[in-house]
Amino acid sequence: MPTPPPAPMLAIKGTYRVINTRPDGDTVSFLPQDPGFWCDVPGRNRVERNSRGGGTVRMDAIDALETHYRGVGPKEVHQPLHLGARAAREELLSWLGFGSILMDEREKVTASTPETVPGYILASGADVFGRCVALVGRGDLPPGVKNGRRSIVTTDHLHQTANHRLLELGLVYPTFYSKLPEALREDMAETTRRARATKAPNSVWAKDVTFEDGAKIEDLTSLTAHQVILPKLFRRLVDYIRLFGPPLTCFPAYLAGEYEEFRLSGQEESFHGLQHVIEITDNTIRMTRPIEDITLVEK
Incomplete structure (x- = not known):
């Protein structure tokens, strides 16, 4: 079966804001400079927007330990918090540029310093829950990538994202879907193998x-x-x-x-x-x- 050409991803510039949200190691709230770009995210579903025009980004190709999962039950459960379930979230927020985070007893963010940080996403689609599936970047868009335009994402682009960073540190597991370009999937698979071999003390692979x-x-x-x-x-x-x-x-x-x-x-x-x-x-x-x-x- 011939390998299909890689699908371009939609670049969207904006800011991350986590106050009044419950971020975890693979989801974060994002507000585009132009919320109308949400309509250009491909897929059967539309990205759900809040009153500010922001949406939830589900980070592509990775899966963090669950910090609040409900499923079929009446109450939320989580994976062992003392064994690293919070580590990916802490690294993600720090990497994005949040210096300090205050949370209530339900781990909802009540204050952050700063309140917002600039960044961008490279979106591949929307999932069944109305979240945007994307690679997560900080600061300015990479050279040659234009806001609101679709671009072929290279491994160099991938290495500038939080998705790759968390996988490289062994703080998350990979979870690959068929729409992820093969070159990116192979790069992330090799990154996973290196992280597993290293088994850093705070990584999922150590436990x-x-x-x-x-x-x-x-x-x-x-x-x-x-x-x-x-x-x-x-x-x-x-x-x-x-x-x-x-x-x-x-x-x-x-x-x-x-x-x-x-x-x-x-x-x-x-x-x-x-x-x-x-x-x-x-x-x-x-x-x-x-x-x-x-x-x-x-x-």
Whole structure:
């Protein structure tokens, strides 16, 4: 199958503002200089805007540990905060240029210094929740990239973004979708492999149990307090346990019902459902392929 040419991304210049939001390690609020550019973001869905014209950016190609996930339950849960769930958020806000952040008990930002910081996004589309999926940059647009115009994004552009920075430090996991240009995906996969090999003390790779030993699931606190696993698998397991309880006997069938389509590196055929890349033994679940080998297919 021939590789399609890389799709251009829409460059939008503006400011980041986090007061009255709940940022995490892969989402942040962004206000374009011209909010009308939101209408030019491609995809079936439109980016949802607040009263100021700002929207939420979901950072492309990465997935941070969950700091507030609701899913099917009545209350929010999170991955182990003391094992690094806040680290990606702290690095992201610092990298963008926020010097200090005050939060309330729900981790909603009540004050920041400064109130806004300049930056830009390179948008590839909008997700089903009305968030803009994008690469996140700070300061001025890269040379040759024009505000409100679509440009082919190179690996040099990628290396100037928070997405790459967080992946390089090992503070997030990669999560690749088929619309991400192949050159960027390959670069981020190699960045992931280096971060995993380094296993910096504050990285997810220093604590992750998803791919080697596996996660032993006894109850919900196995996921929320004791073990670090891939956030995508965390979300699926949390919803499953809330609906059916901790025995994982039927979890492969539950994943099959999700019907997520993905491809594996080096294979042209696609698979449906993550049950194809997990194994379960005595209620211990392990993924059998590195996450950077998986590319989720977008419709």
